[in-house]
Amino acid sequence: MNNQNSNNKIMLVDGMAVLFRAFYATASSGYIRRTKAGIPTNAIYGFIRYFWDAVETFDPTHVACCWDLGGKTFRMEQFPAYKGNRADAPDDLIPQFSLIQEVMDSLGIPNIGAEGFEADDCIGSLSRELSKEMDVMVLTGDHDMLQLVDDRTHVIIMKKGHGNYKVYTPESLMEEKQLTPRQIIDLKALMGDASDNYPGVRGIGEKTALKLIQEYGSIEGILDHLDSLSKSIRAKIEADLDMLHLSRQLAEIRRDVPLNYKVESCELELNHAQVVAKFEELEMKSLCSLMGVAIV
Template structure:
C-alpha cells in the first residue's frame, strides 16, 4: 500500500515571500473593491506550483496566530526588531485563509505558538505512517528533518526548490538536524533578535558541536576551550541556555488535524469561483 504524502505548508513564509516579491515595486494588485491581493495571489501560485510538482495526497496550511508567543514570555526582546506588517498586507491575512478553505485545505494554528511549532507537531504526528514534505522559505525548519520528513525550501521565482532530507543535511553540515538547535543557540539569530553567545559564529559553533556533540557537553568542558572562547561562553551562559529554548521548534503544540479532512481533492468550480471573486488572473492554467 502506497504511503500518504502529506504537504505541510508554512503559510506565513509563503504569504510574506509573495507579498515582498511584488511590493518592492509597489505592485499590490488592488481589486475593484480596493483590497490588495498581491500576497494571496502569489501564495496561491506558490502552493499550486508545489502541489503540481510533488503531488501530495494531503495538504495542510499552518499559520501564526498573532505576534505574541511563549517565546516572548521567555525573552521580551524576541522578534522585537520587527515592525508592524505593511498596511497593504494586513487585510490579506484573513483573505488567504478564505482561499485555502475554498481549496478544501485545512488551516491550522494555535494561539501562543508559531506556525513552525504547528508544523513540527503535525510532522511528528504523521511521520510514522506518511511521507511528510514541509514547504517553506525558512531554513530554521531544517531541524525537523527526520526519517520520512523532508523540507522543501523555496528559491527565487516559482517552481524552484531546494529539497532536503536528513542525510543531505548531515553530509553538508557534519551535524544532525537536531543539533541545528544548539548551533543556533550559540550563533544567535539576528532575524529573531536573540544574540546567542556574542562573538561565536557558525564556523566555531560547528567545530565545537562536532568535537563535543551537545551544548551541555561544551558547557561542561569549558576548560578545554581556548581562553577567548571560554570567556565568551562565560559571559553569556544564561543567554545561550535561553537561546536554545528560543531556537527549538516546539513539537507539542495543541494542534491536530485528521488526515481524512486534509485530502487534496479540490473542487475546481468552487476554487475558480473564489478566484473570480478576488479578480485573480492567470491561475486557471495551473489549477
C-alpha cells in the same frame, strides 16, 4: 487519489513564510495587484502560484497550511525581546492574511494555528504525529525548520525564483552542513538569531559556533570540555551561560502543541465550483487554468 497509507504523503505549508515571500517578490517592483474595489491581492496571487508549483512538483495526497495567529507566544513570555526588532507588516499585506485563509478554505485545505505558539511549532507537532503513518514534506523558506528533518520528514526550502527548491533529508543535511537535525538547534543557541532577535552567546558567530558543534557534538559536549577551549571562547560562553540555555529553548521548535484537526480533512481534492467562485471574487480567474480548474 490513492488511500493506501503507504502511498500517502502530506505537505505542511509554512503559510507565513510563503505569504511574506509572495508579497515582497512583487511589492519590490512597486506594483501591487488589486481588485477593482482596491483590495490588495498581490501576496495571495503569488502565494497560490508558489504553492501550486510545489504541489505539482512534489505531488502530495494531503495538504495542511499552518499560520501564526498573532498575539503573545510562549517565546515572548520567556524572552520579551523575542522578534521585538521586526517592523509591522506593510499596510497592503494586512488584509491579505485573512483573505489567503479564505482561499485555502475554498481549496479544501485546513488552516491550522494555535494560540500562544508559532506556525513552526504547529508544523513540528503535525510532522511528529503524522510521520508515524505517512511521509511528510514541509514547504518553507525558513532554515530553522531543518531541525525537523528525519527519515519520514523532508524539508523543502524554497529558493529564489519560481520552482527552485532544495530538499533536505538527513543525508543531504549532513552532506551540505555537516550537521544532524538536532545540532541545528544547538548551533542557533550558540550564535543566536538576528531575525528573531535573541543573542545566543555574544561574540560567537556562525563560523565559531559551527566549529564547536562539529567538534563537540552538542552544547553539553562543549560545556563538558570548557577546559579544552581557548581562553576567549571559554570566557564568552561562561559569561553568557544563562542566555545560551534560553537561546536553545527559543530555537527549538515545539513538537507537542495540542492541535484540532482530522487527517481526512487534509486530503487534497478540489471542488472546482468553489475554487472558481473564490478566484472570480478576487478577480484572479487566470489562476483557474494554472491549477487545471475548469471554469464552468
